[in-house]
Amino acid sequence: SAVISQKPSRDICQRGTSLTIQCQVDSQVTMMFWYRQQPGQSLTLIATANQGSEATYESGFVIDKFPISRPNLTFSTLTVSNMSPEDSSIYLCSVARGYEQFFGPGTRLTVL
Amino acid sequence: GQQLNQSPQSMFIQEGEDVSMNCTSSSIFNTWLWYKQDPGEGPVLLIALYKAGELTSNGRLTAQFGITRKDSFLNISASIPSDVGIYFCAANSNSGYALNFGKGTSLLVTP
Numbered sequence: 001s002a003v004i005s006q007k008p009s010r011d012i013c014q015r016g017t018s019l020t021i022q023c024q025v026d027s028q029v030t031m032m033f034w035y036r037q038q039p040g041q042s043l044t045l046i047a048t049a050n051q052g053s054e055a056t057y058e059s060g061f062v063i064d065k066f067p068i069s070r071p072n073l074t075f076s077t078l079t080v081s082n083m084s085p086e087d088s089s090i091y092l093c094s095v096a097r098g099y100e101q102f103f104g105p106g107t108r109l110t111v112l
Numbered sequence: 113g114q115q116l117n118q119s120p121q122s123m124f125i126q127e128g129e130d131v132s133m134n135c136t137s138s139s140i141f142n143t144w145l146w147y148k149q150d151p152g153e154g155p156v157l158l159i160a161l162y163k164a165g166e167l168t169s170n171g172r173l174t175a176q177f178g179i180t181r182k183d184s185f186l187n188i189s190a191s192i193p194s195d196v197g198i199y200f201c202a203a204n205s206n207s208g209y210a211l212n213f214g215k216g217t218s219l220l221v222t223p
Binding site: 001004031033041042043044045048092094096099100101102103104105106108 | 142143145147152153154155156157160162200202204209210211213214215216
């Protein structure tokens with residue numbers, strides 16, 4: 001498995017502002033992912049965070065809104081830019097080990 | 113990604129009862145995974161299945177990878193109150209790739 005931490009665990013933000021979420025893993029991993037979980041919903045993949053290159057975004061998600069950094073094999077950040085109330089969700093990072101994936105505790109974001 | 117069809121959407125049972133939930137897809141997958149998510153937490157991996165027809169247990173949990181590679185089920189025997197949570201199925205076709213998720217089964221257990 002993997003030990004994954006996220007910061008912050010929760011935040012309440014004003015519309016129009018940006019929030020950067022950090023994800024730290026206890027060991028080096030090749031594949032890291034960012035998911036969004038809207039209230040009462042399942043998990044939706046935002047992007048794959050690639051080390052040393054740009055993130056790969058899923059349909060419906062763009063780099064200007066969700067810029068991602070992956071400076072090394074144990075750390076990644078996701079920024080939620082120019083927030084609106086529709087961005088209120090839980091944001092989760094995950095890492096892959098073979099076919100299995102392990103998730104961080106999530107960041108609960110509320111946008112007013 | 114492909115949405116997996118997970119059912120039932122919710123279950124409300126008494127402590128001690130057995131529970132069964134399943135996931136189906138129109139696509140073939142190489143791995144099926146079952147997760148549990150408690151309120152305010154990230155999903156926790158319960159069971160991973162790698163071979164068609166494989167039956168795997170983890171304590172009171174048993175999961176099977178369907179022979180067609182398009183479905184999986186999860187059984188929980190003798191449920192207890194701490195089984196409460198949302199159970200998600202997930203699947204992928206390639207190692208290291210992102211997961212496709214079901215919509216979740218919300219389980220409530222009354223003492």
